[in-house]
Amino acid sequence: MPKISIQHVGKVFGEGSHRVEALKDVSLDIADNEFVTFVGASGCGKSTLLRIIGGLEYHTSGEVLANGQPVAGPGADRAMVFQHYSLYPWLKVMENIKFSRRLKHGREDITSAEVEAASGRADALLSLMGLNAAANAYPNQLSGGMQQRVAIARALMGRPEILLMDEPFGALDAQTREVMHDLILHVHKLEKPTLAFVTHDVEEAIYLADRVVLMAPRPGRIDTIYEVPLPAEREQDMKHTPEFLRLKKEILARIRETSGMKTDQGMLDQLNMEAAS
Amino acid sequence: MPSRPGMWAIRGPLSRNQYWLFAALGLLAPLALWWLVSSSALVDKVFLPGPVDVFNRLVTWYMDDDLTSDIGISVYRVTAGFALSAIIALPLGLMIGTFRPVQAMLEPLTDFIRYMPAVAFIPLVMLWVGIEESSKISIIFIGTFFQMVLMMAEDVRRVPLAQIEAAQTMGATRGESVRLVIFQSAKPALLDTLRVTMGWAWTYLVVAELVAANSGLGYSILKAQRFLQTDKIFVGILLIGLIGLVMDQLFRLAHRKAFPWLHLRS
Structure with a gap:
């Protein structure tokens, strides 16, 4: 199929x-x-x-x-990555990546093991995208390329x-x-x-x-x-x-x-x- | 050697000290001019009292005529009318800016009403609300509310579509998109709208205190007019301006504290 x-x-x-x-x-x-x-x-x-x-x-x-x-x-x-203006400027990089965790959809039937796994996944995505140093920065402190890395990591968060x-x-x-x-x-x-x-x-x-x-x-x-x-x-x-x-x-x-x-x-x-x- | 462009170059640089110098000049020059004109024999004191007269009047108003309670009641009226506007305008603006049917239903109507002069509502307000404190608050409400709704709706509409759509493709429901994205994203602009409309609320104070008031800064200005106390009119106007300026600065401070990400780059 x-x-x-x-x-x-x-x-x-x-x-x-x-x-x-x-x-x-x-x-x-x-x-x-x-x-x-x-x-x-x-x-x-x-x-x-x-x-x-x-x-x-x-x-x-x-x-x-x-x-x-x-x-x-x-x-x-079906996650989507846009050309620009899609990041949330009021959230730090890590909070942007974890945004889906704020949604009901991302919290359904959750066990503590899953919460831990999600946290681990956010860390892993941060590393994968080379954003470790920027975890606590706000999006408007980053270059355009770094911002798109955040957008991709955020889209991948929900697998x-x-x-x-x-x-x-x-x-x-x-x-x-x-x-x-x-x-x-x-x-x-x-x-x-x-x-x-x-x-x-x-x-x-x-x-x-x-x-x-x-x-x-x-x-x-x-x-x-x-x-x-x-x-x-x-x-x-x-x-x-x-x-x-x-x-x-x-x-x-x-x-x-x-x-x-x-x-x-x-x-x-x-x-x-x-x-x- | 290349030289640093001077301050008179187009959009040229200005150091901090130079800034304060020019700011002081801008404030002191009119004061000096005022003092000069009023102390010359050119104009009668009734038309233009000097800075010293105005200051003396400020002192006697404070000592003998209970200036503090005049300020207190005026601040109360403006704040109450403004707060009432804000509490109703905020959810309405959010709805107008988010849902097209609400926009179609309320925006033309609001646009129509906002062109009606608030002053002309005074007889109606007296008829409907009476002549109590609530009537003054109502006038300030009428003067600010309709503008505020439209500006807030516009703030909400300016939220980038991509921010909303990104949330939707992460599984956000409609309510979550409004609460977690649209409102959060519009917050800085909404606070700015509050700051601007707060200024307008103050401009309606004198109008509001036309209605059967017996205290307040606006009322005092109107009464002083009757007795030709030009110096008192000056004190009243300057005080309203000063309070407005302080409130404006407080809003700016709140903006910097609440939205640090907007003030990161110098």
Whole structure:
């Protein structure tokens, strides 16, 4: 059984003349422990699709199954990491990571052994994310990269089987992003969540994923799915291998083709011709 | 050698000592000007009493006319009207900022009422509430409540969606999202709103004490007007300003104490 099953999903925003078809007939199965990245020109609906899986947005047709259950709203089995503004600035780093313990959901049927285990897990996540020195800092005392580490640790705290990431490293500088890539691959290997990851960075998409899903806009749909021809164990040097570069070039070209940029270029040519005549 | 930009550079630096120098200048210059104009023969004392007259009046008011109880009753009225506003506005603002149907139902109505002049409610308040203490408190309530609700609703709406959604994907219920995320996240802004509206509550004091009062700072100002005691009017106005300033600073202090994470970086 696939961990996430997206079946003929459609999403329409607005009504009448404001009607926009954000997603049209999207179908995709994501296997347990798979790492799938989504790329595509802006407006292709990749973030919308991720939010539908997370239950933060509702779909207007089709069905989404997570663990075989229809998605009807957000839940702790599908944790989400956002690009920014999701940490709680009034809580220290450790308190942010343990936030789910404040929720009724995180306290149900609890034994003292479980409380201890949870405390141990928070400590372990703190170490895993390299945040030991920052445990008692407030989020706004940390750099952007450190803040995202906290957000990831917090999302992992409840042992979600599915981890959804919406451009989590989009606001970070290139060097920090590379460090985060290896960190998230490590997390994936260790915690074994099923990972759906939206990005606009093609290199990032290839480096992290088992499969790269390329989406196209107007209406938002799946265009091509690429299997990444790299060994399961990734290393930064692989970014310079011919197969990596070939795939990157292919995906970039396809994004450009599907983005509608060509029609813009056509219009520009037409304008130039009109001006010349 | 590169030189440090001067204080007159655009958004240039200002040392602590320079800051205090200019702050003192800003306070003392008007005082000096006031003293100068009033001590010259240009204006009559009835129109502009000098700083010394005003100070003397302050002393006699305190010694002979029970200034302390005037201040006490005014502080009580403002605080009571303000507290009543806050207690009702807080849950309403939270609901308006969180649930769209509540917003649709209450926001246009509140927007409408807030443009009605609080002063014009005086006859109605006298008719409905009477001329007791509660009528003064009601006027201050009317003057602050509607603005306060709208500002608090806006504070709540400014809570980043990602903070709320993150909680939802950790399994938070609707109640938990409101209590543990939205309210906590909006708290600093809400306290700031209280600080600002506290200032407005003070501006309604004189209006409130138009209603059958026989004590209070606002009342004293109005009475002094009748007897052309310009120096007493000055004392009253300055005292209201001073009390407002102190309260403002107390709110700022509370903000720093309650929300240390907002004041970490200098």
